[in-house]
Amino acid sequence: MRDNTQTLEAHVANKSKISATGVQVYYGDNHAIKDVNVEIEDKTVTAFIGPSGCGKSTFLRCINRMNDTIDVCRVEGDILIDGENIYDPAVDPVQLRAKVGMVFQKPNPFPKSIYDNVAYGPRIHGLARNKSELDEIVERALRRGAIWNEVKDRLHAPGTGLSGGQQQRLCIARAVATEPEVLLMDEPCSALDPIATAQVEELIDELRQSYSVVIVTHSMQQAARVSQRTAFFHLGHLVEFGDTEKIFTTPEDPRTESYITGRIG
Amino acid sequence: MTDATHSSLLKQDARTVKRNRAEARFKAYGLVAIGIGVLMLMVLLTTIISRGTGAFQQTYLTLDVTLDAAKLDKKGNRNIDDIKKVSTFGYKPLLVNAFETLIATSDITSDLKPKAMSDILSKGAEAQMRDVVLADPTLIGQTVTFDFLASGRVDGYLKGRVTRDSIANDKNINAEQLDLVDQLHAAGALEKKFNLAFITGADSSDARPEAAGFGVSMVGSLAMMLVVLALALPIGVAASIYLEEFAPKNWITDIIEVNISNLAAVPSIVFGILGLAVFINYMHLPNSAPLVGGLVLTLMTLPTIIISTRASLKSVPPSIRDAALGVGASKMQSVFHHVLPLAAPGILTGTIIGLAQALGETAPLLLIGMVGFIATNGPDSIGEGLLSPNSAMPAQIYEWAKRADPAFYERAWGGIIILLVFLITMNFVAVMLRRRFERRW
Numbered sequence: 001m002r003d004n005t006q007t008l009e010a011h012v013a014n015k016s017k018i019s020a021t022g023v024q025v026y027y028g029d030n031h032a033i034k035d036v037n038v039e040i041e042d043k044t045v046t047a048f049i050g051p052s053g054c055g056k057s058t059f060l061r062c063i064n065r066m067n068d069t070i071d072v073c074r075v076e077g078d079i080l081i082d083g084e085n086i087y088d089p090a091v092d093p094v095q096l097r098a099k100v101g102m103v104f105q106k107p108n109p110f111p112k113s114i115y116d117n118v119a120y121g122p123r124i125h126g127l128a129r130n131k132s133e134l135d136e137i138v139e140r141a142l143r144r145g146a147i148w149n150e151v152k153d154r155l156h157a158p159g160t161g162l163s164g165g166q167q168q169r170l171c172i173a174r175a176v177a178t179e180p181e182v183l184l185m186d187e188p189c190s191a192l193d194p195i196a197t198a199q200v201e202e203l204i205d206e207l208r209q210s211y212s213v214v215i216v217t218h219s220m221q222q223a224a225r226v227s228q229r230t231a232f233f234h235l236g237h238l239v240e241f242g243d244t245e246k247i248f249t250t251p252e253d254p255r256t257e258s259y260i261t262g263r264i265g
Numbered sequence: 266m267t268d269a270t271h272s273s274l275l276k277q278d279a280r281t282v283k284r285n286r287a288e289a290r291f292k293a294y295g296l297v298a299i300g301i302g303v304l305m306l307m308v309l310l311t312t313i314i315s316r317g318t319g320a321f322q323q324t325y326l327t328l329d330v331t332l333d334a335a336k337l338d339k340k341g342n343r344n345i346d347d348i349k350k351v352s353t354f355g356y357k358p359l360l361v362n363a364f365e366t367l368i369a370t371s372d373i374t375s376d377l378k379p380k381a382m383s384d385i386l387s388k389g390a391e392a393q394m395r396d397v398v399l400a401d402p403t404l405i406g407q408t409v410t411f412d413f414l415a416s417g418r419v420d421g422y423l424k425g426r427v428t429r430d431s432i433a434n435d436k437n438i439n440a441e442q443l444d445l446v447d448q449l450h451a452a453g454a455l456e457k458k459f460n461l462a463f464i465t466g467a468d469s470s471d472a473r474p475e476a477a478g479f480g481v482s483m484v485g486s487l488a489m490m491l492v493v494l495a496l497a498l499p500i501g502v503a504a505s506i507y508l509e510e511f512a513p514k515n516w517i518t519d520i521i522e523v524n525i526s527n528l529a530a531v532p533s534i535v536f537g538i539l540g541l542a543v544f545i546n547y548m549h550l551p552n553s554a555p556l557v558g559g560l561v562l563t564l565m566t567l568p569t570i571i572i573s574t575r576a577s578l579k580s581v582p583p584s585i586r587d588a589a590l591g592v593g594a595s596k597m598q599s600v601f602h603h604v605l606p607l608a609a610p611g612i613l614t615g616t617i618i619g620l621a622q623a624l625g626e627t628a629p630l631l632l633i634g635m636v637g638f639i640a641t642n643g644p645d646s647i648g649e650g651l652l653s654p655n656s657a658m659p660a661q662i663y664e665w666a667k668r669a670d671p672a673f674y675e676r677a678w679g680g681i682i683i684l685l686v687f688l689i690t691m692n693f694v695a696v697m698l699r700r701r702f703e704r705r706w
Contacts, residue, residue: 066590071514098593108584110603120602121592171588178592 017042017182017212018063023077025058025067032058034236036077040182040229045204045213047227047244049220051259054233056216060184063214064100065093081182098125101175105187107167109159109174114151117159117170118142121178137177144210145173146203165196172203176211183207185215189222201226220260224248232256313681320679323460323475324415324423326386326449330363332398334406343402353391357383360390373448377441385442387414387475415455417474417672419446423457426671463679467642468661474672477665479680481643485555485635485655486624488644492559492651493566493623498616500563501570508571509578510600529568536565537629545633553634553654561633562623569622573615577608610702617695621688627659636660658684 018040025033033055040046048056058067065086067073078085086096098121109117118138121127128134138155142148147169151162159170168188175183185204189197204226207213217223223230224244231241232253240247240256251257272278277285336358340347364379375382383390390413397411398404414420418438421427423446432438449455466478512518540561544550550557581604589599630636635657644650656664658680665677 064591066587069586069590094590094593094595097590102587102591104584104587104591106584108582108588110585110588111607120589120594124592124594124598124602174588174592 016040017081018214019080019083020059020062021078021080023059023062023075023079025055025062025076026074027070028072032236033062036238038231038238038241040212040214042212043208043210044229045208045215045227046229046231047223048214048216048231048233049218049223049259050233050239052218055236056231056233057186059233060186060214060216063182063184064097064102066097066102068093098178099180100182100184101178101180103168103171103175103183103185103188106191107164107171109162109167109170111158111160113156114142114159114162114170115155118174118177121174125178127178141173141177142170144176144207145169146199146206147173163196165192165199168192168196168200169203172200172207176207181211183211183213185213187216187218190218197222220248232259234259313678313685316675317678317680317682319424319426320463320676320682321460322424322457323463324420324455325412325458326415326455327410327412328363328367328454329408329410330359330394331366331408332394332405333359333362337398337405338402343405345399345402348402348405349399351395353395356391356394359394360386367454371452373445373452375441375445375448377445381442382445385416385419385438385446387416388473389414389469389476412458414475415446417670419443419455420457420475421672422446423450423455424675426675463676464683465643468639468656468664470638471668471670474668474670474676477673477676479658479661479676479683481639482656482658482661482680483683484643484650485558486657488555488647488650488655489559489562489657490620490624491647492556493562493620494616496560496563497566497570497619501567501616502574502612504567505571505574505578506600506605509575510604511596525568525571529572532628533565533626534628534632536561537632539564540629541632551652551654553637553639553656554652555635555655555657556651557633558630558635558657559651561629562626565626565629566619566623569619570612570616573618574608574612577611577615578604580611581607610698614695614699617691617698621691621695624691625659625684625688627657627663630657630660631663636664638664658687 016039018038020036020038020040023033023036024031036055036059048060050056061067062075062079063081063086067075075087077087079087081096081100085091110120112120115138118141119134122134122137128137139148139152142151147166150166151157151170159167162170168191172183172185172188188204189200192200201222204213204215208228215223215226227244229242230244230247232239232247232251232255234255240251240253242252247256248260251260334341336355337351338344338348360383361379364382367373368375368379368382390411393413394411397409415423416438418427418432418435419442422438422443427438429440429443432440432443446455462476463478464483465480466476467481468478469476508518508521540557544557544560545552550560585603585607586599589603590596594602627636635655637656639654639656644653644655662677662680662684665673665680668674
């Protein structure tokens with residue numbers, strides 16, 4: 001079921017989707033991310049692991065410039081998506097976020113109907129010319145979010161009335177409805193039970209067909225299950241980055257080894 | 266502790282007993298405090314209701330008056346201009362005749378002269394007849410049944426406020442007139458009726474407390490509330506959204522924030538003198554106008570609305586903003602599509618509370634001339650309602666309370682009842698809105 005068999009050569013053949021060089025992030029005086037360089041490939045699941053406060057979520061939020069909403073946050077360095085620097089002054093973060101979707105730690109559906117939750121993005125970006133096109137987009141997104149069969153009969157019921165796992169899949173459907181190229185997931189399963197987690201993980205694996213997925217997770221098992229590439233962050237540094245299999249079996253850095261064997265965290 | 270080698274759970278130790286006693290004492294203090302509060306409220310409400318309900322009833326005398334053509338239209342051509350020339354003074358004889366007829370045709374007896382009898386009526390009785398005649402001149406020559414207001418003293422006598430002892434030195438009424446009143450009351454001609462005019466009418470001069478009404482000052486208050494709502498809500502909400510969602514957090518916004526809180530604590534009379542200086546003396550807006558009152562109350566209400574709006578914006582979880590930004594909504598779209606609808610009940614509640622506060626405010630109105638004898642009739646248009654001199658509910662209550670005649674005192678209490686009905690209704694609506702739209706995440 002899991003496809004962890006891609007070789008390093010295959011990765012190199014994949015076009016690099018996101019390329020970060022010399023990224024520094026400061027929260028006021030606090031230096032949160034220290035000189036991170038990373039290449040994230042297209043149509044791959046990349047996992048960020050590391051102990052709490054190591055900067056993995058901060059780095060994730062740099063990729064769609066969600067950190068812009070925090071006043072004291074300052075980002076230096078370059079992050080290129082398809083060769084374009086997203087921190088270029090000409091880039092509008094709102095336009096960027098339509099291209100780089102995000103799923104958050106806690107399921108956060110809008111307190112509106114299931115339909116409106118998914119239709120909101122396409123509506124504000126003008127992706128549908130009429131009602132029937134919008135209906136199609138919503139159905140496609142909900143199918144991709146693997147929740148269509150559960151909600152197709154109650155599209156106009158409030159999204160907040162779903163269970164936690166359903167809410168998170170609804171949020172994933174909402175994120176893919178705007179046809180992003182990259183999907184960022186910030187601990188998407190930390191608020192879910194094991195069954196819902198399994199469903200979401202399965203979904204992430206399917207989403208890899210269409211998107212470049214970057215997932216932050218606390219669970220090393222999850223990283224091992226869903227990702228092809230893994231980055232280990234520690235105290236703001238990117239310690240090690242490579243094939244998931246290699247990271248978990250033969251890590252090069254002693255800190256990585258300590259973390260995955262449970263000695264630091 | 267050291268000697269507790271084996272302590273039984275079935276027996277409370279000294280420390281537990283002490284703690285439980287302290288808790289019981291604290292609960293008792295709380296109950297006493299609530300009891301005192303409730304008692305005060307009961308006393309307040311009973312006082313207001315027992316003193317104020319009288320204002321909603323008024324004594325009327327039903328009397329047949331022959332509208333004598335010889336007195337009202339001497340030329341006999343029913344020319345409206347000629348009829349208008351007859352002043353209220355010219356109607357006095359009709360009233361005297363009516364009382365003469367009453368004595369002649371019924372078994373009511375009195376030694377009073379008919380003119381003295383007519384003094385048991387309100388001084389507005391002649392004007393009342395004249396208004397009817399001017400409205401419909403064809404009535405001249407006919408006998409028409411009028412419901413005349415009885416004078417304030419007669420009304421007070423029926424309500425028990427005026428007694429035969431208390432009128433010993435009263436030159437407005439004497440014992441013979443009260444005898445007549447008793448007979449008329451027994452005959453059913455003189456009766457207490459529901460006093461609609463109190464709720465709809467205008468204030469009246471010192472000599473006619475029986476005719477004073479609260480309606481026009483209600484219109485004044487309403488006009489002010491319109492101004493407050495039209496200005497304070499949009500300005501307050503826009504300011505709050507900017508401060509809460511867009512403004513950078515730096516020392517300038519900190520100073521603004523502190524000052525908004527300070528403004529909320531400024532005594533309202535200060536806003537009144539500001540209104541006098543700026544709106545009337547500098548901008549030359551009319552004195553006593555509800556527009557000016559509304560502007561002053563807007564200044565007063567703004568901090569309340571801004572504070573409550575910011576609180577309700579703050580209570581919208583940040584995850585909703587993240588969700589909107591995450592799908593590529595702009596800051597403004599996330600605020601207007603998601604945050605504002607969720608904060609709306611809180612904003613509405615705050616606005617209603619602010620309006621209720623403004624509705625009951627008297628002090629600033631003293632300084633811009635909205636208190637005083639303003640006996641105009643209700644305004645004909647919104648523009649006139651805003652610009653022509655008017656009073657407001659609390660100012661009208663204050664005005665009545667300081668007049669000499671105790672009949673006005675009763676009306677002040679009646680006004681308080683009406684004002685309280687408005688305030689309680691508004692607070693009730695606010696609570697209902699909060700309950701209805703309260704959302705949990």
